């Protein structure tokens with residue numbers, strides 16, 4: 097491996113350059129990115145002339161040709177029009193790197209030499225940056241890679257709300273909070289579409305568990321749907337202008353999402369004005385007439401010979417069950433997608449995979465995502481003047497995570513592991529001894545997806561070796577967590593416990609070396625009870641992409657001051673989390689009753705006074721920040737007003753650092769059930785050591801609304817509200833009361 101002028105790439109890797117991403121990165125640094133970024137492109141618009149061409153094409157197509165465009169032609173394409181030389185549409189996963197090529201009708205990889213890509217930090221890592229600029233950089237880079245690989249539709253971002261901490265896809269998703277999801281998803285989409293690649297935001301909607309995902313029905317009230325599960329999708333469509341959306345596998349209130357008139361026709365198209373294409377999840381279509389009439393445009397993943405939208409759709413039109421106009425409208429949307437994504441092909445944006453700029457982007461994102469959970473002995477950053485021998489223990493020190501998790505895998509051009517990162521960063525200054533510590537057991541039968549989780553046994557011989565290494569070292573660094581045999585699509589975890597006997601390993605190592613740092617590489621919450629008991633130094637470092645190992649090493653060595661914050665709550669016990677407390681996960685008789693309603697994530701823990709292990713928004717720094725001088729622009733507000741909050745953040749420590757300031761709002765005289773508090777604004781700021789920054793947070797009074805499901809409208813009830821500035825959901829710094837008229 098070698099480092100080049102601040103940009104880190106493995107030796108010998110082919111580098112091509114492009115100019116869009118660096119411009120965005122650098123122009124954002126100077127707070128004006130308009131030169132680099134085209135709003136028109138990012139919104140997926142096409143020209144009037146193209147619209148005319150599309151009408152001409154539709155008029156010339158036979159019914160059979162039209163329906164050919166509305167279903168999968170191969171695993172990752174939908175049909176084109178051979179007679180007119182219109183190529184098929186190319187899709188690919190998403191959401192954290194462009195998946196390797198598989199056969200047209202088989203999932204077996206083609207083993208090409210040309211289909212590697214950058215492994216981006218996964219969704220929960222991006223969310224932990226709490227930084228929409230990182231989402232824009234992410235989207236731009238992944239969009240460029242999709243373009244380069246000839247993909248017109250990226251199957252991402254994935255933004256389902258983290259309702260249960262055990263969801264096998266938590267790592268792909270972002271957060272438990274609709275606002276944090278919304279702010280990130282909008283910029284991710286803008287970045288992708290700026291490269292003329294259509295972002296297909298997924299999985300619409302209320303797809304919060306993998307257990308029985310293809311058959312389960314989510315039963316939830318309208319208020320919960322509107323306040324918790326839909327806002328980020330709404331933002332993706334109305335602000336991000338996503339050109340495509342993927343319907344989820346599950347049912348909502350008894351109807352499959354892919355044929356759900358309420359969801360697709362009434363809300364998505366009717367209320368939000370969505371003009372793009374609705375793509376089914378792979379094999380997630382269940383009917384011809386209902387799906388065609390209720391909003392689905394393209395059926396993906398089914399056997400190309402017998403799809404619901406092939407011959408069956410032709411017959412449905414001939415029998416008068418579906419009007420040809422409905423088919424025409426779907427074809428029109430598909431053609432718009434083709435015209436949009438084929439503009440500018442062959443331009444600079446199409447020449448880039450794993451460029452220095454992309455490597456820089458994933459390094460920055462990874463660096464901002466790492467969460468310092470606990471550092472009460474100030475073991476971090478490492479005092480490299482004093483530390484001579486380091487024991488690095490744990491399979492995740494060398495485990496690569498790019499390829500795992502079914503659909504969301506990437507054939508990474510390279511992936512720097514934590515051990516490689518540490519050796520490159522400090523190997524010349526300290527002796528590093530690596531021992532495996534625990535053995536990851538692999539899912540025995542890969543073809544069986546449900547319920548067959550790997551074994552969870554400690555390996556005494558590996559623990560003994562680890563103890564020996566730790567005893568002889570100045571410090572020990574345990575790098576554990578999960579892997580994609582534990583966190584994966586199609587299976588939920590059954591427990592939050594660290595797998596493979598890691599608690600026994602942690603206990604044994606910490607008992608011989610009190611200077612033990614525990615690093616967790618995983619994608620969702622885990623139970624850190626033993627880790628907290630045994631060690632005072634805990635870091636959470638995610639599945640952190642191609643550059644994850646370097647970012648982690650730079651955090652440990654102190655070159656990056658950690659600034660990640662948890663995008664979801666870590667419960668003290670799984671039973672404390674709402675769906676588990678109410679025993680509504682995974683549901684009974686294929687029905688998941690969302691009894692917790694709007695009390696998801698911190699909304700639940702706060703309102704019910706249940707202390708989590710780590711709260712939402714938690715994350716420490718190597719410096720400390722004081723909050724003072726909170727000011728609000730008025731004491732009393734009308735319904736159409738803006739609330740402007742300012743405060744001073746002072747860096748009271750010795751290092752420059754970044755802090756995410758969170759603004760929570762509580763209704764002090766609620767007319768209906770309200771969570772104890774809700775996140776309503778946040779911003780991340782950089783503050784030099786000893787310096788101060790005035791932070792401004794703005795929200796509309798309308799942001800305080802709840803959804804009145806009797807009147808079917810958003811309502812801000814007049815009364816007193818409390819605004820709280822905070823460093824996490826538990827670390828409230830200053831409060832002010834306001835009243836709304």
Ligand code: BGC
Nearest residue numbers: 189190251298377378503585
């Ligand atoms: C997943 C989608 C993915 C698709 C194609 C499905 O199983 O749910 O997220 O995009 O497969 O790989």
